[in-house]
Amino acid sequence: FHRVKIAPSILSCDFARLGAEIEAVTQAGADMIHIDVMDGHFVPNLTLGPDIIKAIRPYSSLPFDVHLMVSPADLLIDRFIEVGADILTIHPEANPHMHRTLQKIRYHRKKAGIALNPATPLDVLDYILEDVDLILVMTVNPGFGGQTFIPSQLEKIRAVREIIGMRSIELAVDGGISAETGAQARAAGATVLVAGTAIFKNPDYAQGIKSLRS
Numbered sequence: 001f002h003r004v005k006i007a008p009s010i011l012s013c014d015f016a017r018l019g020a021e022i023e024a025v026t027q028a029g030a031d032m033i034h035i036d037v038m039d040g041h042f043v044p045n046l047t048l049g050p051d052i053i054k055a056i057r058p059y060s061s062l063p064f065d066v067h068l069m070v071s072p073a074d075l076l077i078d079r080f081i082e083v084g085a086d087i088l089t090i091h092p093e094a095n096p097h098m099h100r101t102l103q104k105i106r107y108h109r110k111k112a113g114i115a116l117n118p119a120t121p122l123d124v125l126d127y128i129l130e131d132v133d134l135i136l137v138m139t140v141n142p143g144f145g146g147q148t149f150i151p152s153q154l155e156k157i158r159a160v161r162e163i164i165g166m167r168s169i170e171l172a173v174d175g176g177i178s179a180e181t182g183a184q185a186r187a188a189g190a191t192v193l194v195a196g197t198a199i200f201k202n203p204d205y206a207q208g209i210k211s212l213r214s
């Protein structure tokens with residue numbers, strides 16, 4: 001069985017102590033830091049932008065996995081890369097020129113991801129599979145932490161697993177991931193678990209991360 005990667009979503013951390021929180025999950029055994037960027041337009045919430053990412057970059061040597069819930073993301077890609085994003089994941093509904101935007105990310109030798117909302121059909125993957133390094137299946141509707149995992153997405157995770165085949169594309173899941181739903185997602189083929197509440201609401205981050213791994 002593959003070793004699952006754990007990506008704590010800082011959306012659920014104490015924003016007043018952002019640097020220390022990132023340091024803490026890094027020491028607790030995280031594999032990457034998941035950063036949710038929201039624009040109040042594509043999703044009904046606002047979070048943070050490149051200047052904050054620049055400020056927190058020194059607090060961890062782990063890859064920064066930047067989830068761009070932003071419409072459009074195209075004009076911001078260069079800036080996010082400049083401040084230290086390693087993986088940039090974009091939503092097709094927010095970005096009409098997916099091929100071009102994914103190519104732009106790859107051109108800078110960064111990893112390109114595509115995020116699928118719960119109702120997004122899988123045909124958006126047609127013709128761009130060779131251009132992505134990560135597929136992020138949203139297991140909640142994006143916008144907020146602490147929502148309930150949508151069970152119908154397990155079938156989608158299995159379908160994406162099939163589509164990926166032997167390609168080296170990560171299959172990440174995001175939203176409502178607990179030890180229980182995380183295990184279901186892994187059994188369905190997920191290789192990366194994004195989790196906010198399950199890690200940051202646990203007083204012991206290392207224990208929270210471990211419970212997602214086992």
Ligand code: DX5
Nearest residue numbers: 009011142143146176196197
């Ligand atoms: C939701 C975000 C998630 C969120 C997950 O729009 O993309 O990354 O932080 O939070 P939990 O794990 O609490 O569902």
Ligand code: ZN
Nearest residue numbers: 009036067174
């Ligand atoms: Zn996210």
